Amino acid sequence: MPDRPAARHHYPFTAVVGLDTLKLALILNAVSPRTGGVLIRGEKGTAKSTIVRALAALLPPVAVVPGCRFSCDPAAPDPGCPDGPHGDDPGASVRPARLAELPVGATEDRLTGSLDLERALTEGVKAFEPGLLAAAHRGVLYVDEVNLLHDHLVDLLLDAAALGTCYVERDAVSVRHAARFMLVGTMNPEEGELRPQLLDRFGLTVEVAASRDPGERAEVVRRRLAFEDDPEGFAARWAAEENDLAARIAAARDRLRAVELPDAALRRISAVCAAFDVDGMRADLITAHAAMAHAAWRGGTQVTADDIRQAARLALPHRRRRDPFDAPGLDESELDTLLQDPDLDPEPDPDGPAGRGPDGGPDGGRDPGAADPEDGLSGGSDDGTEPHPDSGPDAGPDLDPSPGPGGNGRTPEPAPGDPAPAGGQAGRHGETTGDQDLGQRAAQAGEPYRVRALTVPGLGAGAPGRRSRARTPSGRVSGFRLPEGRIAAPHLTATLRAAAPHQRARGRTGPGLVLRRDDLREAVREGREGNLVLFVVDASGSMAARRRMGAVKGAVLSLLLDAYQRRDKIGLVTFRGTRAELALPPTSSVEAGAARLRALPTGGRTPLAAGLRRAADVLRAERLRDPARRPLLVVVTDGRATAGSPADLRGAAALLRDVAAVVVDCESGPVRLGLAGGLARLLGGEAVRLEELAAGSLRDLVRERRKAA
Structure with missing residues (x-):
């Protein structure tokens, strides 16, 4: 380069x-x-x-060996450099x-x-x-x-x-x-x-994040405009500051070798990492390196509590993440408390005075009037993050007596998002006849769980992922083809077979094959692709009336978690009352999908046809943006449609006949109408009952293994 x-x-x-x-x-x-x-x-x-x-x-x-494509250091050339050996005195050039x-x-x-x-x-x-x-x-x-x-x-x-x-x-x-x-x-x-x-x-x-201070934002724009008008002049005005900072970085690099990490500071680092419950030992090691770098940067020769604090603020937040829906964060007040904890001091010398702590205080405590030699904690800094709230709220209620996802065999109390007994004349199956309950609170979602594999049939060619079969740059070799342009992965056996019959005609006289360009064959690899998983969720009053919305949200959260692990894009369409809306345009951020789902209220009639038409519009637009990514439609409903005619529903379903579809049947109770199964037949897809969505049975595991084989 x-x-x-x-x-x-x-x-x-x-x-x-x-x-x-x-x-x-x-x-x-x-x-x-x-x-x-x-x-x-x-x-x-x-x-x-x-x-x-x-x-x-x-x-x-940096000083490099002249002509070395791998930037070897002349003072210590890499003995395994592909451009080597460079000899004892390879010379040097600086770049x-x-x-x-x-x-x-x-x-x-x-x-x-x-x-x-x-x-x-x-x-x-x-x-x-x-x-x-x-x-x-x-x-x-x-x-x-x-x-x-x-x-x-x-x-x-x-x-x-x-x-x-x-x-x-x-x-x-x-x-x-x-x-x-x-x-x-x-x-x-x-x-x-x-x-x-x-x-x-x-x-x-x-x-x-962008500053919300108008003065600071104006200064950003002012400097950028000045740079765009005269890049050379703008750079010259900042040259002195740039040179000073570069010199300070170089001095800190030289000083780093002399920085000492005392055992007391190492104990503090280990205690902080353990207290924040991070996985593995990489956090401890990175925090130690960052603390030493900070000490060298500030001109010190020994790591202090402030160095540890600054390092922990940068090294630990992203390592505390436990759930894919969690945002990285660190409670800095908790960090300050840990760094000031006297129990983090070194263990007392067994030969020292009995009953005296490392700071001379009784019972191992610090003397309240004594100064902490490692004190120097700075106050709250900018860009601090707060801990993310628990991403696993209590499971929503469900009257389904069968055990399984969303049901525990008990009759729980009504969920916060369920419609009250009074508040509009109830229609058939407990559904309100109007939209008077559209402003009710959202039901809490159940805990996510592992779901069975849902795939798009056939062989795709979309972005690499982990859901459906596809031709991808990596994966097992399934065949070969004539190359188009530069060969990324030649198929050696097929190439040799193509060249072998022509060796006498090409005048071969010795060992080895005489190859030509048209002999080359390229390997075709089969792997897995990521799909666009579009969720169409029924948020009508019929879902809430049966106390099912908590379990339904838990199921969709589980499908979102599955989409995250399989590297899919996701979208969310909801329908209730008289309309359907795109709650989340297609995106790779399942966190955004989870947030929209948790805040989703329920109530009103069931415009199922409107939901399907909205889904068809979304998929049509997305096909223009990303034609290689195949969609998977997941409709979560009990199948009831109380807004629109049966002809509307059939017409809307016909728009989605070329899309792989799965209908998650949320109907519960001893008497089932089977409406979701009828919807699946209209869509040409598969119907899965809510309680069968979990991948917990041996039958499902065997079926998944056979599909993957």
Whole structure:
């Protein structure tokens, strides 16, 4: 990758208004790459990309071996460098630290590098083309919208970041090279979350949001306009601040080697991580590295409680996430309490005075009048996050006496969202005849559970995921085809078979095959794709009258959790009263879907046909935006339609006949009308009873295994 031209001016790092916590996280990683990178979460238009691109200019320049494509350090060349060996005195050239950007549409070979298999097959040589991990070595690797990357790419780059080495193992050729870089990712949570295990691989995380202060917002616009009018002049005005900050970062890097982590500080770090109930030991290690980097940054030589506090604020919030619907957060008042806890001091010396604590106070306590040598906790800082409320509210009531999801065999008290006995003349099956109850409170959702596999029939070609069968870039080889453009994965056996019959005509006289371009065959791989799961939820009075809405919401939450795990996009259409509405446009953020569902009120008539027509409109528009992603329609209803005629319902269902559909039958009680089954037949789909949605029986497990085989 060529160095950035000197004439191109990025927006200066020091000119960014506010975002002090984000600046600190980036600086700590610049001081100590062992901090593990930064994940920047925030809404669109909050200068995430701007500040990351400005960071590379602050990093100290690097000395490299001339001509080495892997940026080897002349003082200590990598003995395994593919461009080596470099000899005892390879020479040196100095260049700026690089910023390598990984686009969302990148492929695996672009990230890790690839063998030029076309040359290997036609010329008989091994040729390796380095990827972005090699370009980012000793610099910054920036991944915008990291939550939209394919999972296997995220796994590869995070493994390389953790190991400091990139391994390429394919087609009987093994290549490894150093890949130590500062990893920075940005994401908008509205577009979907990273999996928790991938979220944990980022060292630090920062939540950013646009300022609500009019004066600060005006200053942001003022500076941006000045930069756009005269980039060179604007950069020159901030050059002194940029140079001072770069010099301070370089000094902190040199000072880091002398920073001491006392045993007392290490005990505090371990106690804080244990108290916040984070998984594994990565949190302890990252917090220790970040605290040492903070000590070096402030000019200290020993880690203090304030260093630990600043490190914990950045290293722990995203590691406390337990449920996919939870938002990362950290209670800073609880953190302050833990850091001030005298029980976190070192254990008393067994040879010291009996009954005296480490601070000389009785019974191990601190003397109230004595100063804490590690005191120095700062007050509340900007960008702090509050703990997310419990994402698992109490299950809603259900009169279904059968055990299973949403039912416990007991007759519970009425749910908060259920219609009162008085308040409008009740219609058939307990449904109100008008819309007078549309303003009632929402019923609480039941606890989510694992659901049976719902898939789209056939073989798709959508974005990689985990739901339906599809042709994908990764997966098992199911066949071969003639290549179109550059070959990503050649099918060696098919290539050899195509070339073998022509060897005599091509004048072959020795060992080896004579290959031509038209002999090459490309492997066809079969894996899994993510789908668009569109939920159409009945929120009418008939659902609430049977005390079922709590169980229904729990079922839909379970399906949302399943969609999160299978990397689907989701949408939510609700219908009640006289209309249907798009409660959530198609998105990758299942958190948004869960929030809309929990706040969903019930009541009124049942415009089932309107709900189906609205779903057809949504799918038609989404097919234009993302034609490769196949939809799965999930209709959650008891099948009653009290608004509109049967002809309207048949006409609406006909609009969805080409869409894979599942109807979740919410009808309960000893007498069932079977209306949901009739709706499933109109849609050409499958009907599943609510109590059969859970994947708990042996029959369902066997059926899922057979489908996956």
